Amino acid sequence: MKLGDFRIYLFLVFILATSHLSFAQYSPYFQNFSLSEYNAGNQNWDVSKAENGKLYVANNNGLLEYDGLKWTFKELPNKTTIRSVLAHGDVIYTGSYEEFGFWKRNSKGELLYHSLSESIKSEISLSEEFWQILPYKNAIVFRSFSNIYIFENGSINKIKPVSTVISCDLVDGMLYVSTLRNGIFRLEGDSLFQVISNEELSDVKVISISKIDNNLFITTALKGCFIYGPDHKLIPWDSEINTLIKQHQLNSFSKLNTGNMVFGTIKNGVYGTDRNGEIIFQVNKENGLANNTVLSQCVDSTNKLWLGLDNGVASIDLNSHHSFYNDISGRLGAVYDVINYKNTIYVGSNTGLFYLDNNGDLQFIEGSQGQVWDLRIINGQLFCGHNNGTYVVENKKITLISEFTGGWVIKKVPEQNNIYIQGTYAGLVKFENESGKWTVNHLGKTTIPVRFLVFEDKYTAWAAHAYDGLYKIRFNDSYDSIISNVSYANKGLLSNYNVRVYNIKNNICFKTNEGWQKYEPLLDSIVPYQFLNENLGKDAYIISEDNTSQIAVKSKKDLINFISLNDQKVELSLTSNFFENRLIVGFENISKINDSIYALSLNDGFMLIDAKNYSENLILQKPMIERIEIDKTLMDLTTSSPIEFPFNKSISISISSPKSDNHFFEYAISNIDPSQWYRLEKEKLELTNLGDGEYTILFRASNNFGGKSEIASQEITVLPPWYKNNIGFALYGFLSILILIIFYTLHKRKINKEQKLLQLKFEHEQKELIKEKTLENERKIVELKNEALKNEVKLKSKQLANTAMALVKKNETLMELKKELVEHKSGFDNYYSYKKLLKNIDNSIGHQDEWEVFEYNFNQVHEEFFNQLKKQFPKLTHKDLKICAYIKMNLSTKEIAPLLNISIRGVETHRYRLKRKLNLDNDISLGNYLQNFK
Numbered sequence: 058m059k060l061g062d063f064r065i066y067l068f069l070v071f072i073l074a075t076s077h078l079s080f081a082q083y084s085p086y087f088q089n090f091s092l093s094e095y096n097a098g099n100q101n102w103d104v105s106k107a108e109n110g111k112l113y114v115a116n117n118n119g120l121l122e123y124d125g126l127k128w129t130f131k132e133l134p135n136k137t138t139i140r141s142v143l144a145h146g147d148v149i150y151t152g153s154y155e156e157f158g159f160w161k162r163n164s165k166g167e168l169l170y171h172s173l174s175e176s177i178k179s180e181i182s183l184s185e186e187f188w189q190i191l192p193y194k195n196a197i198v199f200r201s202f203s204n205i206y207i208f209e210n211g212s213i214n215k216i217k218p219v220s221t222v223i224s225c226d227l228v229d230g231m232l233y234v235s236t237l238r239n240g241i242f243r244l245e246g247d248s249l250f251q252v253i254s255n256e257e258l259s260d261v262k263v264i265s266i267s268k269i270d271n272n273l274f275i276t277t278a279l280k281g282c283f284i285y286g287p288d289h290k291l292i293p294w295d296s297e298i299n300t301l302i303k304q305h306q307l308n309s310f311s312k313l314n315t316g317n318m319v320f321g322t323i324k325n326g327v328y329g330t331d332r333n334g335e336i337i338f339q340v341n342k343e344n345g346l347a348n349n350t351v352l353s354q355c356v357d358s359t360n361k362l363w364l365g366l367d368n369g370v371a372s373i374d375l376n377s378h379h380s381f382y383n384d385i386s387g388r389l390g391a392v393y394d395v396i397n398y399k400n401t402i403y404v405g406s407n408t409g410l411f412y413l414d415n416n417g418d419l420q421f422i423e424g425s426q427g428q429v430w431d432l433r434i435i436n437g438q439l440f441c442g443h444n445n446g447t448y449v450v451e452n453k454k455i456t457l458i459s460e461f462t463g464g465w466v467i468k469k470v471p472e473q474n475n476i477y478i479q480g481t482y483a484g485l486v487k488f489e490n491e492s493g494k495w496t497v498n499h500l501g502k503t504t505i506p507v508r509f510l511v512f513e514d515k516y517t518a519w520a521a522h523a524y525d526g527l528y529k530i531r532f533n534d535s536y537d538s539i540i541s542n543v544s545y546a547n548k549g550l551l552s553n554y555n556v557r558v559y560n561i562k563n564n565i566c567f568k569t570n571e572g573w574q575k576y577e578p579l580l581d582s583i584v585p586y587q588f589l590n591e592n593l594g595k596d597a598y599i600i601s602e603d604n605t606s607q608i609a610v611k612s613k614k615d616l617i618n619f620i621s622l623n624d625q626k627v628e629l630s631l632t633s634n635f636f637e638n639r640l641i642v643g644f645e646n647i648s649k650i651n652d653s654i655y656a657l658s659l660n661d662g663f664m665l666i667d668a669k670n671y672s673e674n675l676i677l678q679k680p681m682i683e684r685i686e687i688d689k690t691l692m693d694l695t696t697s698s699p700i701e702f703p704f705n706k707s708i709s710i711s712i713s714s715p716k717s718d719n720h721f722f723e724y725a726i727s728n729i730d731p732s733q734w735y736r737l738e739k740e741k742l743e744l745t746n747l748g749d750g751e752y753t754i755l756f757r758a759s760n761n762f763g764g765k766s767e768i769a770s771q772e773i774t775v776l777p778p779w780y781k782n783n784i785g786f787a788l789y790g791f792l793s794i795l796i797l798i799i800f801y802t803l804h805k806r807k808i809n810k811e812q813k814l815l816q817l818k819f820e821h822e823q824k825e826l827i828k829e830k831t832l833e834n835e836r837k838i839v840e841l842k843n844e845a846l847k848n849e850v851k852l853k854s855k856q857l858a859n860t861a862m863a864l865v866k867k868n869e870t871l872m873e874l875k876k877e878l879v880e881h882k883s884g885f886d887n888y889y890s891y892k893k894l895l896k897n898i899d900n901s902i903g904h905q906d907e908w909e910v911f912e913y914n915f916n917q918v919h920e921e922f923f924n925q926l927k928k929q930f931p932k933l934t935h936k937d938l939k940i941c942a943y944i945k946m947n948l949s950t951k952e953i954a955p956l957l958n959i960s961i962r963g964v965e966t967h968r969y970r971l972k973r974k975l976n977l978d979n980d981i982s983l984g985n986y987l988q989n990f991k
Contacts (some may be wrong), residue, residue: 058423058517066478077661078777079769080991081191081499083338083380083381083382083417083665084338084339084340084344084345084373084380084381084383085329085338085340085370085373085374085375085377085379085380085381086374086379086380087340087345087346087372087373087374087378087381087528088371088372088634089345089346089347089370089371090123090128090370090371090372091369091370091371092368094128094304095114095121095123095130096120096128096129096130097114097116097117097118097121097678098116098117098118098119098138099117099367099368099369100117100352100366100367100368101114101116101117101121101351101352101353101366101370102115102116102138102140102141102188102352102353102365103139103140103141103142103188103189103190103353103365104142104353104354104355104363104364104370105117105142105143105144105149105355105367106144106343106355106357106358106363107147107715108122108144108146108277108358109147109681109715110125110357110359110678110714110715110716110799111123111144111713111715112357112363112715113137113142113144113149113268114142114365114370115140115141115142115151115152115353115365115510115876116130116138116139117138117844118130118132118136118138118203119132119133119136119139120132120133120139120142120149120151121158121235121370122168123715124683124714124715125278125714125715125716125720125739126713126715126740127713127740130170131168131170132158132310133151133170134155134170134172135153135154135156136596137153137154137156138153139151139152139153140152140153140154140186140187140188141187141188141189141190141199141200142190143190143191143192143197145192145197147162148160148161149168150168150188150190150197150199151190152186152187152188152189152199152201153186153187154184155174155181155183155185155186156172156184156187157172157173157174157182157190157199157206157529157562158170158171158174158175158795159170159171159437161175161254164693164694164696165684165691165692165694165697166682166683166684166685166691166694166711167684167691167695172356173208173213174206174213177206177215180189180215182201182203183202185201185202185203186200186201186202187200187201187206188200188201188737189225189287189967190333191225191226191227191230192227192328193203193207193227193244194230195209195210195625196208196209197209198225198232200222200224200225201222202221202223203217203221203222203880204216204217204218204222205217205218205222205225205234208849210253212665213793214247216244216248216249218234218236218242218245218249219236219239219249220237220238220239221236221237221238221794222234222236222237223235223236223237223262223263224263224265224266225262226265226267228266228267228268228273229268231243231814232244233242233252233266233273233555234915235263236264237259237260237261238254238259238260239251239254239260240252240253240254241253241263241275243374246343247337247802251457252292253275253285255291256457257280257283257291258275258277258291258787261277261278261279261280262277262279263275263277264276264277264278264307264308264309264310265309265310267310267312269316269332269535270694271286271287271642272284272285272286273314274294275291275308276302276310276320277307278306278307278308278400279303279306279307279557280294280321281294281299281300281303282294282296282298282299282302282308282334286710288972295478296319296330296333296335296394297330297334297335297336298320298328298330298334298335298336301322301325301336302322302328302526303319303438304324304325305323305325306321306322306323306324307320307321307322307323308321308323308350308351308352308356309321309351309352309353309354310578311355311356311358311362313356313360313375315332316331316332317329317330317331317332317337317578318330318331318332318334319354319356321351321352321353321354321360321364322350322351323350323351324350325339325341325398326339326340326341326346326347326349326351327339327340327341327346327351327354327362327364327373328344328805329362329373329375330786331937334975339522340371340373341381342385343386344382344383344384344662345381345385346366346371346384347366347368348366348367348368348369349370349495350367351365351366352365352366352367353365355371356375356714358378358695359376359676359716360469361373361374361375361376362374362376362543366968370776370815371767377666377668379631379663379664379665379666380664380665381636381659381662381663381665382404382413382663383661383662384419384661384662385661387420387526387661388408388419389406389408389411389661389662390406390407390408390660390661391406391407391427391641391658391659391660391661392404392405392406392641392645392658392659392660392661392662392663393405393406393407393429393430393641394426394429394430394431394432394433394646394648394649394658394945395432395650395656395658395663396432396434396439396650397650398432398434398439398450398649399650401413402451403432403439403450403571403953404419404431404462404663405429405430405441406429407428407429408426408427409421409425409426409427409429409836410422410425410429410441410443410448410450410455412453415987416617417808420453421434422450422453422454422455422457423454424455425441425443425448425455427443427444427445427642427910428443428444429441429442429444430442430443430463430464430465430466431464431465431466432648433466433467435467435469435477435487435488436475436490438450438451439451440467441455441464442463442464442465442466442467442479443464444462444463445457445460445462446458446459446460446461446464447459447461447464447467447497449495454608454684458488458495458497459479459497459607459706461479461481461482461483461486461497461499462481462482462483462503463481463482463483463506464479464480464481465480465481465482465506465508465509465523466478466480466507466508466509466510467488467506468510468511468512468518470512470515470536471515473515474513475489476488476489477489478500478510478512478518478536479510480506480507480508480509480510480520481506481507482502482506483499483504483506484498484499484500484501484502484503484505484506484507485499485503485507485510485520485530485539486498486499486500487499487500487536487537489536491721496610498537499932500532500537500538500539502538502539502542503520503528503530503539503542503788504584505520505522505523505526505528506522506523506524507520507521507523507557508521508522508523508525509521509556509557509558510558510913511558511560511562511565511603512606513529513557513560513565513576515533516530516532516533517529517530517531517533517925518530519565520558521557521567521575521962522556523556524554524843525553526544526546526553526556527541527542527544527545527546527550527552527553527556527558527567527583528542528545528870529541529542529545530542530543531698531781545583545623546918548581548582548583549582549583549584550569550583550615551569551570551571551574551585552569552570552571553569554569554570555569555570555643556568556569557569557598559599559603560602560603560604560606561589561599561603561608561622562604562944564576564586564624564852566586566589567583568597568598568599571595572585572590572595572596573585573586573589573590573786573916574586575589575594576719583721584615586967592620592625593610593620594610594612594613595653595729596612596613596929597610597611597613598610598611600645600646600647600903601616601646601647601649601655602649605622606622606623607619607620607621607622607628607668608620608622609647609655611640611645614633615632615633615636615637615640616630616631616632616633617630617631617645617647617657617763618630618631618840619655621669626763627763629666629668629759629761629762630669630719630760630761630762632656632719632761635664636659636664636976639659639660639661640659640660641658641659641660641871644658645658647656647659647666648667652669653667653668653669654666654667654668654788655668660743661851665755674762675718675719675762675764676716676717676718677714677717677718677758677764677765677766678714678715678716678717678758678764678766679714679758679761679766679767679768680712680722680756680757680758680769681712681713681714681715681769682711682712682715682756682769683712683713683740683773684710684712685700685708685709685710685711685771685836686708686709686711687700687702687706688706688707689705698772699751699772699773699774700771700772700773700774701773701774701775701776701777701815702773702774702775703775704747704748704775704777704778705778707709707743707744707745708743708744708773709741709742709744709769710742710744710754710756711740711741712741712742712756712769713739713740714758717758717760717766718760719760719761720758720759720760720766721736721737721739721757721758721759721760722736722740722756722757722758722759723735723736723737723756723757723759724737724742724754724755724756724757725748725754725755726752726753726754727752727753727754727755727770728750728751728752728753729752731755734757736784741753742756743962744989747775748775749775749776749777749778749781750770750774750775751773751774751775752772752773752774753770753771753772753773754770754772754773755768755769755770755771756768756770756771757769762978776814788950791807831957858958867901869902871898872898872955874898875895875898875899878891878894878895878898879895896930899958910924922941922942922945924944925990925991926938926990930974930975933974934967936957936967937967937971939956939984940957940964940967940968941957941958941971941987944968944984944987945988946986947984947988950964950965950968968983971983
């Protein structure tokens with residue numbers, strides 16, 4: 058929509074409201090950008106829009122770039138103020154203090170400065186500043202107050218005017234140069250030729266030269282506008298705007314393709330006019346512009362007007378489907394409702410009730426001071442729900458018809474033409490029209506403050522407490538009393554606080570802090586309503602009339618969507634930049650003015666919205682890839698090959714879409730799931746932990762209406778980790794060979810070691826075998842020796858036995874002989890001889906030498922037998938030892954007796970005594986004991 062179309066649009070908007078409304082009271086949608094947003098200086102001397110949609114601003118501190126979503130700031134090398142800027146193709150030209158040149162992006166997307174004036178430094182005047190840049194044929198013109206420099210084909214040509222240069226303008230391809238004292242010149246070749254020398258332009262600051270029909274159209278700072286025709290006459294322009302710009306000092310001018318014009322002033326903001334100078338709109342500080350001093354302006358290809366202000370930047374959407382009534386003075390205050398009644402716009406605010414007169418001026422209705430909550434047409438009359446009660450408005454005057462304070466909401470009773478129920482601070486109030494007169498009665502059973510009210514049927518209503526609670530109310534047949542009032546706090550309601558109640562397509566619906574619910578009559582309970590949670594959002598609530606085919610819904614992020622209840626399609630979407638920090642939180646309201654025009658209440662005015670065919674005019678530009686960083690290292694954007702980076706690095710891709718309207722970005726990764734698009738919260742995609750491989754990243758600009766731009770793509774390759782690339786494979790090969798070598802070496806060492814161990818084992822076994830053989834031989838020798846000893850012992854034992862037996866025989870013989878001698882005693886003549894013979898026999902029987910020989914041999918056989926006996930039993934007598942030896946030799950008592958020269962009984966007596974000396978029990982055999990004694 059062109060600038061001229063905006064006036065027609067406003068006319069169509071308000072044709073039903075008033076046929077005499079002054080359109081200048083309304084402004085198109087505009088947006089301020091403060092210093093805190095773009096983070097640079099306050100003054101913005103020049104603005105220029107590039108073909109790709111980016112805005113460039115000559116700022117006190119440097120160069121500003123805006124891509125529609127974010128600002129970027131660049132400084133000159135000498136950090137001086139930039140006075141002029143021109144975006145021409147992909148080059149940005151700037152002029153500053155004793156310096157001019159251009160900015161251009163390198164292969165990595167960085168915007169870098171290149172000086173042109175450095176090559177002609179000696180020709181630039183002292184303190185010369187360059188205030189204007191414009192294209193001329195195949196050249197670029199840089200203008201200061203002193204000179205004109207033309208840059209063409211790499212060379213710079215300097216032209217010196219006769220006096221101070223005020224402006225340069227292109228008209229029909231010719232360059233006009235306005236001077237302060239010598240009129241207006243035209244450049245022909247390298248020379249300036251005077252075309253206008255009228256005295257009226259002497260010492261006049263010419264702002265611009267353009268063309269209307271076949272005439273030159275000249276604008277000046279303080280003397281207004283002039284027409285210069287073929288008759289060479291300079292005629293003041295007869296128009297509405299001419300007087301105003303003389304008063305407010307014109308400083309910038311733009312002429313649109315439609316013939317409409319934009320005038321930027323020093324003292325009173327900006328005016329938009331038609332080709333005849335009739336004012337279409339005005340935007341100044343009074344209706345919201347950040348600053349009244351317009352230093353520069355330009356209109357881009359999308360018909361958006363950009364303003365460089367003395368303190369900030371602003372944009373005005375000349376294609377806007379919306380207009381604003383702004384009251385920065387505070388007289389109107391915060392608006393709660395707007396209505397069109399009998400071709401007059403009425404506005405209810407926290408300060409009272411107002412209307413707009415035929416000139417568009419705001420007029421206060423006397424007696425309406427205080428909070429206005431609700432404006433509604435009932436039975437052809439305008440009702441005003443007010444803090445003080447309820448008024449009827451007629452002929453721009455009010456009449457109090459109800460003293461019940463706080464008329465929040467009023468609803469018609471179904472199937473009853475003249476009965477209405479109102480929710481107030483003190484409960485429900487009945488309004489009934491009888492013969493053209495209203496009677497009002499309080500339904501005294503309820504005194505709770507009721508802010509939201511809907512009817513389920515003609516006798517049942519639902520009322521939401523202003524803060525805490527929900528009630529189902531039943532009326533009697535005449536509506537003069539309440540039959541029942543039931544709280545539904547404990548019947549499934551997720552939260553009692555901030556409950557809103559609506560009738561949506563004959564469903565009683567509730568919005569609570571926990572999301573959407575609805576009433577289920579069969580259960581007489583409140584249940585979650587998934588349909589609205591999914592289609593409206595758990596945090597969203599309705600801010601327009603509910604029981605219609607289209608509703609306005611506000612989300613938590615201050616996004617307002619107009620949604621069709623027939624197909625849940627978003628028919629219009631308003632992002633927060635339209636009304637940032639201007640909504641009345643909790644009391645947001647959209648009222649219907651006519652079939653396509655709605656009014657959104659703001660805290661300093663209201664916004665008019667054209668909801669018809671809004672989405673058809675939205676532009677979505679294919680995203681541009683601005684820069685790619687791998688771990689903060691910029692990559693080359695000019696290469697056609699995929700961007701390669703190591704697998705353990707992160708990648709960020711910055712994008713922009715400067716020409717897009719109310720858009721957001723989405724991305725998808727084609728190699729993973731090209732149908733799955735993800736919303737970007739900012740203009741940069743950051744990816745980490747991607748697996749190695751090739752990827753194609755897809756980008757698009759989208760809007761809330763389902764619109765999608767053409768897709769932009771970027772191919773990237775995540776290099777495999779070292780253990781998966783050629784180096785890794787080579788290393789694997791090397792390691793494999795090394796492992797084989799090591800394995801072979803270790804295996805060989807192992808074999809050698811095993812062989813050595815086997816050899817050692819063999820040698821050891823041989824030694825052991827030899828040792829065993831030796832031991833075996835030694836054992837056999839020992840055995841042989843032992844055998845020999847045994848044999849010797851046997852022999853000695855035999856000899857000992859033989860000796861003992863010989864002694865026994867000898868002693869027996871001697872004893873027999875003695876016996877015989879005793880028996881033949883009388884046969885001896887000589888008694889002495891007899892005695893001597895007996896004595897010799899006795900001595901022979903007990904001969905000591907024979908015993909010593911016996912004892913020696915006995916010890917040889919039985920290894921120190923006597924010594925051990927004497928050691929253990931020192932009380933044994935010599936005779937005891939003899940008996941022990943004989944018993945050990947297994948001699949019987951009969952055999953022992955002769956050896957001791959005693960009787961057998963004497964031996965037995967001695968054995969008994971010996972047993973006692975050896976401390977043996979009665980049941981122990983003396984023979985066995987001595988046989989085993991060691």
